[in-house]
Amino acid sequence: MHKLSTKKAFVAYFLFGWLLLIVADRVDELRVYQGATIAVTTLAIASIILLTGYSGQVSLGQGAFLAVGAYAAALSQTFWQSPFWFTLLIAILVSAAFGFILAFAAGRMSGPYLAGTTLALAVGLPTLANQFSFLGGETGLVYDAGLPPERFGEEFTLYKWFFWIAAFVVLIAMFLLRNLLNSRFGRTWKALRANSTAASLCGVNVAQSKITAFTISAGVAGLAGALLGMVSIVAPSAFPLSLSFTIITGAILAGVTSLLGSMLGAVILVVIPEIADVIAHQLGDSEKITTNLPGFIVSVLLILTVLFSPNGPAEAMRKRKEQHAKH
Amino acid sequence: MRQLIGTLLIGLTLGSIYSLMALALVLVWRSTRVVNFAQAGQAIVTTYIAYEIVTRTGVFWLAVLFAVVAGALLGAGVEYFLMRTLFRHVDEGPVAALAPVIATLGLLGVIKSIVGMIWGNDFRSFYPPVSTDNFVLFGESIPFSRFNVLVILSTTVVMIIFSFIFQRTDLGLSLRAAAFQPEIARLAGIRVGPIRTIGWVFAGVAGAIAGVLITPNDVLSPASLDVLLVFGFVAAVIGGLESLPGAVLGGVVLGIGVSFVLNYVGTTLIFPTVFVVLLLALIFKPNGLLGAKKVRSA
Incomplete structure (x- = not known):
């Protein structure tokens, strides 16, 4: 596939960010909030x-790393009164450290061990919040990005401010990730995924590369978690098991091999609850349906995608195109 | 001393239920090379079915019977309709190899949301057939009830039946052969496909019984068996994920460990403990307590 040079990519990201700001100025509060959610989900x-x-x-329990990031950020704000940008840094570092420990134990193992371990983490971690008082129980912790600067004017709402921060941080993170994946690291990982035996014969340290990938992934998830905490709340209810399901569904829908697809996945995930709302309304607005329908749609989508195009719709389309080109 | 005995007995009760869940996961892993995260979902469906029957008729054993049959049918259905289709694609791409595991996760989500739509997300109580009050021994109460006795007895019976089937019948031999070397088993005239389905059926039955036995001491909600799934997985890993006796042993070890933490430390540390146990097992005993040598004899 044709790849942009780093400089051109930077310009593209910059223009895209600019476009986002202009659009965000013209839509209502709910859309801005959804925009912030899309940005966070993209990063996750x-x-x-x-x-x-x-x-x-x-990793079936990516939600756990989001939770670690969010709690680390909120704790550093509560106890050290750290400035906001520093809490984001803390979120990345703490969840990356967490990921490193986990990867060290499970990263060298084959699929099922890692899948199960991460799932165990996602089920168990939120329960901890109720058991240690400094984690704030069900109500969670206070975490905020502060009020928007006054020179933006009275009409500059809090959610717009959140959106600005989220979009800005996510764009930078995505740009750095893109460069990382195009670097030696990215090539090593791709080689690993394609054939780990061949990669190790070429001198790749398989265990070490996998641990690095897992650590970085955990750090990125932690950053996404801190941003999610800013947009919504830092409490166990913000990081249920279904969050992990949702993220992995988004990744599969996006076609797990393309970074750009992650935004598409995030948009789909944010639109699903809206669709579910409409359907639930048609079905008579019973509480049982309203609360469970979004999860149902997400899970069904996940199964259908792995059934019919396991590498994601985007990948399938690309393959079809390539076959066309050959004939 | 009294507390120690009580702790051990509670540990045995919990452990026997974890063992059943671990057995379910190991059976599926051996037959299909998938950790079936939907096992908790299948078990929640059967537990709600049992709940309906108990609240309507009051007959616990009838409820267990229905749960077992439903568990068997669900297991067969999932394998036949979902897994077979998925495995046709496994070679088609790097991510497709992960597809079956991800699909079981998706299935867990689908089942839990359907259960939530039917029964709602509120907590329900499942009444046990016998008392859950503590026994009183020499004027002192020990944290052990008639229901706990029932749990230990019934899991023991199930384990005996399972090991009889696996060790003494042709079906068991085929199951073990298909798990150990599917290609050679096929050459030896074993129809590996149906045998796999039967592995899922047994797993469904074990999971269904685990769900019905753990719920009376707990509450019932669409998510109430998630923790059992995690504990079952940890127990299976302690046992090596391959071996049936290992799964049982892993469950008992984990159950007693959890019970000690419960009684001597408090509920606070249960989950961290289980997680640390899992990590330690992965680091120091990646082949399970019974070791790699035993894997073949499974």
Whole structure:
């Protein structure tokens, strides 16, 4: 596939960011909030793409790393009164450290061990919040990005401010990730995923590369978690098991091998609850349906995608195109 | 001393249920090379079915029977309709190899949301057939009830039946052969496909019984068996993920460990403990407590 040079990519990211700001100025509050959610979800999906699409490992509990990042950020704000940008840094570092420990134990193992371990983490981690008082129980912790600067004017709402921050951070992170994946690291991971035996014969240290991939992925997820905490709340209810399902669904829908697809996946994920709302309304607005329908749609989509195009719709389309080109 | 005995007995009760879940996961892993995360979903469906029957008729054993049959049918259905289709694609790409595992996760999500749509997400109580009050021994109460006795007895019976089937019948031999070397088993005239389905059926039955036995001491909700799934997985890993006796042993070890933490430390540390146990097992005993040598004899 044709790849942009780093300089051109930078310009593209910059222009895209500019476009986002202009659009965000013209839509209502709900859309801005959804925009912020899309940005955060994009980053969370990117963390899976890095892990599954590039190094061939699977994490079923990415939500746990988001939670670690969010809590680390919120704690550093509560106890150290750290400035906001520093809490984001803390989020990355703490969850990356967490990922490193986990990868050290499970990263060298084959698929099922890692899948199960991460799932165990996603089920168990949120329960900890209720058991240690400094984690704030069900109500969670206070974490905010502060008010928007006054010179933006009275009409500059809090959500617009959140969107600005989220979009800005996510764009930078995605740009760095893109460069990382095009670097030696990215090539090594791709080689690993394609054939780890061949890669190790070429001098790749398989265990070490996998641990690196897992650590970076956890760090990225932690950053996404801190941003999610900013947009919504830092409490166990923000990081249920279904969050992990949702992220992995987004990654699969996006086609786990393309970083750009992650935005597409995020858009789909944010649109699903809206569609579910409409359907639930048609079905008579019973509470049972309203609360469970979004999860149902996401899970069904996940199964259908792995059934009919396991490498993601984007990948399938690309393959078809290539076959066309050959004939 | 009294507390120690109580702790061990509770550990045995919990452990026997974890063992059943671990058995379910190991059976599926051996037959299809997938960790079936939907096992918790299948078990939640059968547990709700049992709940309906218990609340309507009050007959616990009838409920267990229905749960077992439903569990068997669900297991067969998932393998036949979902897994077979998925495995046709496994060679088609790097990510497709992960597809079956991801599909079981998706299935867990689908089942939980359907259960939520039917029964709602609120907690329900599942009434046990016998008392869950503590026994009183020499004027002192020990944290062990008639229901705990029932749990240990029934899991023991299930394990005996399972090991009889696996060690003494032709079906068991085929199951073990198909798990150990599918290609050679096929050459030896074993129809590996149907045998795989039967592996899923047994797993469904084990999971269904585990769900029905753990719920009376707990509450029932669409997500209430997620923790059992995790504990079952950890137990299976302790046992090596390949071996049936290993799964049982892993369950008992984990159950007693959890019970000790419960009684001597408090509920706070249960999950961290289980997680640390999992990591330690992965680092120091990646082949399981019973070791790699035993894998063949499974």
